[in-house]
Amino acid sequence: MKEVWGLKNWVSWNTTSAIMLIWLLFFKQDSIWATWYLTEVLDGDINNFWVINTKQKNSWLANYLLLQCGTVFDWIKQVVGNGKTCYFWSSKWSPFGNISKNLRGESSHTTGIPATTTLAEIWESGN
Structure with missing residues (x-):
């Protein structure tokens, strides 16, 4: 795999960044980003993270985080x-x-x- 900007695996980098955003969502809900995500994507209920489906109106990143629920489920x-x-x-x-x-x-x-x-x-x- 070709190294770009010193990063060898973009998939791992992307997944790691998504998991960090999920951590912010659960443990730093006072951040502007977490407040926005909770309100707009999860309809105001953090528990919807485990059950809500992706939506066409959401950005790629918002939906990607929802798809990571199985990865982070055991950690939270x-x-x-x-x-x-x-x-x-x-x-x-x-x-x-x-x-x-x-x-x-x-x-x-x-x-x-x-x-x-x-x-x-x-x-x-x-x-």
């Missing part, structure tokens, strides 16, 4: 708190990680728990 854990912003199926609230991946074969269809159900909603319904 969510504090449950009152459970109102923690999704049962997709948030990383359990010590076992993503519940949908952990309960192989089980899904929102077989359990009756919709994909957008929060932990607070499950608790309230007595399940």
Whole structure:
């Protein structure tokens, strides 16, 4: 591979830069960029990062960050708190990680728990 500007692997550089932006999004939400991304791309909810699909209206970079969710999922854990912003199926609230991946074969269809159900909603319904 040809070296350009002293960088040998542009793909690795690009991925590393994207992961740094995701880190800013989760841990430096007071930055202008993170506030913009949270509002415009994630519709005001940081938990949407794990479930939202790419959109044609988004820039290439905004969509690329969404596509990296599988790469960074194991590195970011969510504090449950009152459970109102923690999704049962997709948030990383359990010590076992993503519940949908952990309960192989089980899904929102077989359990009756919709994909957008929060932990607070499950608790309230007595399940």
